[in-house]
Amino acid sequence: MARPRHALTAAAAAFAALAAAPGCGREPAAGALRFWAFGREGEVVKELMPEFERRNPGLRVEVQQVPWTAAHEKLLTAFVGRQTPDIVQIGNTWIPEFVALDALEPLDPFLSRSPALAPGDYFPGIWDTNVLPGGVFGVPWYVDTRVLFYRGDLLREAGIAGPPRTWEEWRAALAALRARGAPGSFAMLLPTDEWAQPVILGFQTGAELLRDGGRHGAFRAPEFRRAAAFYVSLFREGFAPPLSNAQVSNVYQQFDGGDFKMWITGPWDVGNFRRYLPPARQEVWSTAPLPAPGPDALAPGLSLAGGSSLAVFRASRRKDDAWRLVEYLSAPEQQLRFYALSGDLPARTAAWDAEVLRDDSKARAFALQLRHVRPTPKVPEWESIAQRVAERFQEVLHGGVTLEAGLEALDGDADQILEKRRWLLDRRNAGAR
Amino acid sequence: MRAEARREALSGWLFVAPALAVLAVFFVGPVAAGFLLGLTDVDLYALGGVGAWRFVGLRNYGRLLADPIFWQALRNTFFFVLVGGPLTMAAALGAALLLDAKATRLKGLFRTVLFAPVVTTLVAVATVWRFLYNPRAGPLNLFLSFVGLGPVNWLGDAQWAMPSLVLMAVWKNFGYGMVLFIAGLQAIPESLHEAARIDGAGAWTRFRRITLPMLRPTLLFVGVITTIGYFQLFAEPYVMTGGTGGPNNATLSVALLMYKQGFRFWDMGAGAAIAFLLFLVILGASTLQVRLQKGSDA
Numbered sequence: 001m002a003r004p005r006h007a008l009t010a011a012a013a014a015f016a017a018l019a020a021a022p023g024c025g026r027e028p029a030a031g032a033l034r035f036w037a038f039g040r041e042g043e044v045v046k047e048l049m050p051e052f053e054r055r056n057p058g059l060r061v062e063v064q065q066v067p068w069t070a071a072h073e074k075l076l077t078a079f080v081g082r083q084t085p086d087i088v089q090i091g092n093t094w095i096p097e098f099v100a101l102d103a104l105e106p107l108d109p110f111l112s113r114s115p116a117l118a119p120g121d122y123f124p125g126i127w128d129t130n131v132l133p134g135g136v137f138g139v140p141w142y143v144d145t146r147v148l149f150y151r152g153d154l155l156r157e158a159g160i161a162g163p164p165r166t167w168e169e170w171r172a173a174l175a176a177l178r179a180r181g182a183p184g185s186f187a188m189l190l191p192t193d194e195w196a197q198p199v200i201l202g203f204q205t206g207a208e209l210l211r212d213g214g215r216h217g218a219f220r221a222p223e224f225r226r227a228a229a230f231y232v233s234l235f236r237e238g239f240a241p242p243l244s245n246a247q248v249s250n251v252y253q254q255f256d257g258g259d260f261k262m263w264i265t266g267p268w269d270v271g272n273f274r275r276y277l278p279p280a281r282q283e284v285w286s287t288a289p290l291p292a293p294g295p296d297a298l299a300p301g302l303s304l305a306g307g308s309s310l311a312v313f314r315a316s317r318r319k320d321d322a323w324r325l326v327e328y329l330s331a332p333e334q335q336l337r338f339y340a341l342s343g344d345l346p347a348r349t350a351a352w353d354a355e356v357l358r359d360d361s362k363a364r365a366f367a368l369q370l371r372h373v374r375p376t377p378k379v380p381e382w383e384s385i386a387q388r389v390a391e392r393f394q395e396v397l398h399g400g401v402t403l404e405a406g407l408e409a410l411d412g413d414a415d416q417i418l419e420k421r422r423w424l425l426d427r428r429n430a431g432a433r
Numbered sequence: 434m435r436a437e438a439r440r441e442a443l444s445g446w447l448f449v450a451p452a453l454a455v456l457a458v459f460f461v462g463p464v465a466a467g468f469l470l471g472l473t474d475v476d477l478y479a480l481g482g483v484g485a486w487r488f489v490g491l492r493n494y495g496r497l498l499a500d501p502i503f504w505q506a507l508r509n510t511f512f513f514v515l516v517g518g519p520l521t522m523a524a525a526l527g528a529a530l531l532l533d534a535k536a537t538r539l540k541g542l543f544r545t546v547l548f549a550p551v552v553t554t555l556v557a558v559a560t561v562w563r564f565l566y567n568p569r570a571g572p573l574n575l576f577l578s579f580v581g582l583g584p585v586n587w588l589g590d591a592q593w594a595m596p597s598l599v600l601m602a603v604w605k606n607f608g609y610g611m612v613l614f615i616a617g618l619q620a621i622p623e624s625l626h627e628a629a630r631i632d633g634a635g636a637w638t639r640f641r642r643i644t645l646p647m648l649r650p651t652l653l654f655v656g657v658i659t660t661i662g663y664f665q666l667f668a669e670p671y672v673m674t675g676g677t678g679g680p681n682n683a684t685l686s687v688a689l690l691m692y693k694q695g696f697r698f699w700d701m702g703a704g705a706a707i708a709f710l711l712f713l714v715i716l717g718a719s720t721l722q723v724r725l726q727k728g729s730d731a
Binding site: 069070072073076077079080097100101102103193244245247250380383384416420421423424 | 569699
């Protein structure tokens, strides 16, 4: 697997290794399977390991916990320094990047040998995040997506029976909430520094976001225009304040106090609401799948396919052992144990039949929504482009830039960011000919 | 005779050779490598495969200069230097004058206590200051509420975030200048003050006419060191904002932007270009400072 590198890359690598040095731990015990997991997940997954080691005599797992904020850098520096672990938790939006580096092992041969691990038992949109040209590069471990959090009590007071199912109903509900809201309060919170909301609305209208195999931005396509216009109108009509997350001091208290009554966020906030709102206030908030653009509501509107996968590094010399750990962590019973420990939603649909999830009214929206999710464009540059999406919309919302000009600038940003990708693709195509 | 002179020159070069070698390896080499790296588009793709990089000339620089985020980072950094630098110097000089005063007791104790933040790890300091700055439970806001002032969202509000970092940095760093100023003050002959006192000079006049001019070399040194250090602002926003430079890039410094470009987006070319620009800025600022001081000497 030795691949020649340019001297500059080597210099960068040496620099990177130096920069990463303080984070390096001790050498892993000889013979232990090295597993890196991030943040809270890395903490609680250790509790699942004794059982795995009991079932697999002779196998030991060394879990290294890496903080989320350092995870991405750490993985890249590990790759450069050839210190990658055997198995890793990987945010599913990072997979294209590590596949572009040729760092991950295609898992198709392993999957075909593991009848217990059927792709059909996963949410299709989530599974899709792991599929790239060249194979399947990860197995979903836990999932997340965004749904509508809303104040059911205030909605009923405004004379609306249930959560909105179409954009039209959504707008009507927002108008009713706005009409009854206290001065200074808003119907909805859409933090302007998040790219997820406009992108999700774009999914719903069928926008591709990028075109020509990820060579150019496609933010001026009619589908995205429609979504963008709807998104901007939510602010222009006064339903949502143009605030960024940093300007909202305590989102849970403000939601409880009725400062805003709808919010699009993920499963992590289910736990936060349970923690930060008193028990007597747990009935006022509910979750619902996202509204669809309509006009009819046969299915919820699409949302983001998020979560983490388990992946095996190509450089690992213990891929079979690593795969056993993937199988173990993917078994529905372990998925449920992990859910109980971390609150992370299981990736296996079989696990969703368990009572803890079936009887949880707040989880139900996620069960439904997860069947209607889509991955973000699978190019390594997506994270940079997504950052620009948020920034350009902020300019439109705060800075008096027209939506048309904003979308044009966004396409320009995307084209600039994707320039290298175009060059590489063209060169590869020229070489293939 | 000429052979002897040549031998003398040779031994001279031999004597400075170790220092020159160290300079070449640890200064000239990296700066040149950084500059060259800044002319390429070495990025994530270049890590993954052979030849996936190009020489792009000054394109990285062109993009940077057209990027409002870079200018904001530059503005933030200059704010930190221009506000934090003088404040740190003033605090250091003030503390040094107090500690040097004849009436002061327990000088050793105070000197140690005031110097302690300098040698404390920034991560530990940051933990304490994050608590101080906590908008709801923090002692700082508690104190403000006693005097009837509203709570300030220190690190969460884009207006306050950078001043909060300045305050913390002043507290953390003034001890270093203070120790140097104390040494400088002790080197001023007492006879000068005595003579001035006999001539009827008050405390303020003596400070302006004797202490400050005599301290000039120390002032220059502390000023340059502080400025250079503050231009490289990185650790404070990194540990206080979780590496983001938020809120809304309000605490994003040039060095932090460089780090994000280089190691978060793995765009080494752009990162190296930022590093080189920062190098030029620091070089320019230090040269200017030395010139100004020299000019006022004349």
